[in-house]
Amino acid sequence: MNSVHVLAAGLLTTLQDAGRPGWRHLGVGSAGALDAWSHALANRIAGNTDDAATLEITLSGPVLRFDVATCIALCGARIDARVDAQAIPMARPVDLPAGTVLELGACHEGARTYLAVEGGFAVPEILGSKSTDLRGGFGGMRGRALAMGDVLPLASRATRAVAAVHAASWWIDQAPDDDPFPTIRILPGEAPDVIEALCDGPLRVDAASNRQGLRLQGQALTPDTARERISEPVFPGTVQLPPDGRPIVLLADAQTHGGYPRIAHAIRADWPKLAQLRPGDSLSFRSCTPAAARRALELQRQRFARLALAIEGRSRAC
Structure with missing residues (x-):
């Protein structure tokens, strides 16, 4: 089975997708990625649909070993990411050969980083979502954060050989808009x-x-x-x-x-x-006003659509 082994868990790493809307009337929250923008952008860069499950990494990340060659993308807070002595850049596709150990350290300039893996993670859907509901104790990896020794199954199968870690030469400006943070x-x-x-x-x-x-x-x-x-x-x-x-x-x-x-x-x-x-x-x-709120969301969606087209048009290594 194609999988990712968790050698160290990090502070709080959970599997999240776009969430499970439509169940609040039964007392079930939505869960899902807190930073839906970075989550969706990482998925697009890795060649996935926007709602594929990613790893949401909070403040400090895990150490992961990949059994199979794959492509990953990191978006969100800048994170210390390395394979051996090689730094792994943000907001671009990165090829990893089988057996790669990816070390994810501290997050900077933000609290959360999203790791997308080509094809996504093959964990069961509950109420239409793979997201981890920490309060309810279900979804993701049995409703909890990752722990050392976990094995995460991957949905994709190896279709090509990757000889060495390779990052694409292009990258995406991952800021969601120009409004001054925070x-x-x-x-x-x-x-x-x-x-x-x-x-x-x-x-x-x-x-x-x-x-x-x-x-x-x-x-x-x-x-x-x-x-x-x-x-x-x-x-x-x-x-x-x-x-x-x-x-x-x-x-x-x-x-x-x-x-x-x-x-x-x-x-x-x-x-x-x-x-x-x-x-x-x-x-x-x-x-602000409701009209301004709708306009801000529409502009953000338009920006994402432009980035998605740019990603699709690139000649990617993945």
Whole structure:
């Protein structure tokens, strides 16, 4: 069987694809890649469809041995990646011969890197997705992060010989847009009295943040709507305000319901930026309109379409 052996697991490495939408009414979250942009771009570079499963690497990566020759791509946060003494570049296809040991170290200028492998990973789909749901304990590698000794089956079979590690001469500018990082655009929610204060100054990402949500530190906010309340639907992007006044921005592993006031919603075009924030990073919010949010997402999709055409037109080594 064509496979990848996990020699070291890294801090938090999970299998993720485009997620499992359509099940929130049954209490099942979407999961999926936090930075859907980098995930999809890595897949395109490796010759896959956008929704193929990738490895989402958080802060520091695993050590992997490939049983079969293949092509990989790395996108997202810049990561220390090496095969022996040879550095592996980002955002371009890289051929690996059978038996290659790929060492993935620390992430820089972001929190998450995505490793796509030609053909993707052959793990079972649950509710239409291969994504790991850490809160539910299912999907991916039995609902957990990778561990030393795991063997990941690959969907593709070797069709060519690769004599040595080879990176393509071309590369892709992987930035999703030109909006200055880390400004996050938000739509006002049910507590308009706190939006000005929320946008007034920078906030800092707390170390307790995870795939469920970013916990933010800064001047405490107190909305007029703060009170005990009936649990209401929440979604990735929802900005909640707990009783301590420290906002939480929900991410892909968000619960389906919550009782905290929903003071704002981060626009979808800026979710990749949220995914790349590290503990201690600062961010600012800026209010925008629904029309501006739709326009930002459309521009981002147009940029991806142009990059996809450029990738398809390249004469790749993979």
